[in-house]
Amino acid sequence: MPEKLPIYLAGALLPHPPKAMGVAVSGGSDSMALLHLLHEFCIKRQIRLQAVTIDHCLRSESGAEAAHVAEVCARINVPHDTLVWNEWRGEGNLQGAARHARYQKMAAWAQGCGIDTIATGHTADDQAETVLMRLARRSGVDGLSAISRRTLREGIIWVRPLLQARRKVLRNYLSGRGIGWLDDPSNDDARYDRIKARNALEVLAPLGIGAEVLGEVAENMNTARKALDWQTFLAAKHMVSLDAGAVLLNEASFKLEPEEVRRRLLIKAINWVNGRYYAPRRGGVSNVMAALSNGQATTLNGCHIRRIASQIWVFREFNGVRDANVGVDELWDGRWRLLHDDAGHDHHDLRVKPLGLAGLEQCNDWRSSGRPHVVLRSTPAVWRGDVLVAAPLAGFQQNWQAKLSEEQDTFFATLLSH
Structure with missing residues (x-):
């Protein structure tokens, strides 16, 4: 076993491991390696482990692939469930809709199983690809922080123990144990931005811009993000009040804060009011800030933002409900x-x-x-x-x-x- 893999798991789950946890397994090399690594980790620590697979019903092979994962789990005595998502109607962003559905379905599954932690198989390669994709979108500190090692979403803690591991290392681990994996043909489809980023990494390698370097950039941005989050929290404690599900910001205090803190306060207010996980696009938030500077009311992501007396109110837009x-x-x-x-x-x-x-x-x-x-x-x-x-x-x-x-x-x- 590559010596660092158990260290990665320990770093993500210790010293306070959950009593029970889930693992998302698609059948690909990353999640299959995570399944087997977690199986050993959990047995040693008497942690109840359950696996879950999402069948998106987008390819004719998906049902058989989910059944294969179930067979693998049965061989190592890990309980497994397959959750089906067949709601795609061919409109909008397929990858975004599928990702949102995955999180919702797995969170509901976990809560029904008495599980509060789910591990996913994101790797250093995924991290590097995400940084490149965010660069293309002109992201700021938060976007370039890319994939977090631990997040809270839908009431569930999501951990990514293999975020420092390269995909080739995980495949070597599986091959050394005689464990196979499934290859998703969409992973070679250059129409998707992630595959374009994956191909770009090969071109950037001679410049010294590889997965490890981009992973360090993400870590550096994450450190900066935490500092900005703390400053935003301190600012909010003395200028924010809440009423009728709306967020109120004292306008005089708001104007004194640096632009980045003001931007973060608005993003958090909007997301709290509309209940969404992902932040609005940077351009949209910039438009809101410009409107407020000009004394104008505006809307964004189902929220109405306007100055009323001495307060900036962020509340639900009527059209949104x-x-x-x-x-x-x-x-x-x-x-x-x-x-x-x-x-x-x-x-x-x-x-x-x-x-x-x-x-x-x-x-x-x-x-x-x-x-x-x-x-x-x-x-x-x-x-x-x-x-x-x-x-x-x-x-x-x-x-x-x-x-x-x-x-x-x-x-x-x-x-x-x-």
């Missing part, structure tokens, strides 16, 4: 729960929808909430047909409460988590 319509037992807009004071209250014919202008007209006392008219439009309300039953955030409680699915303090935690 216009069609959000769920039962009162369901999560509205991915973040709100509407609760009646009487748990046994009959609400079979009630729906949760945005308050909107029609709802505000039925709230005679909305000004008592102290919240701006434009903010209240996109807050959740309880409806029976076209009749407003309750608007808890607009001064029309009627024994209903609107609660965020996460405590508001999580906003500050997001400033330091990746």
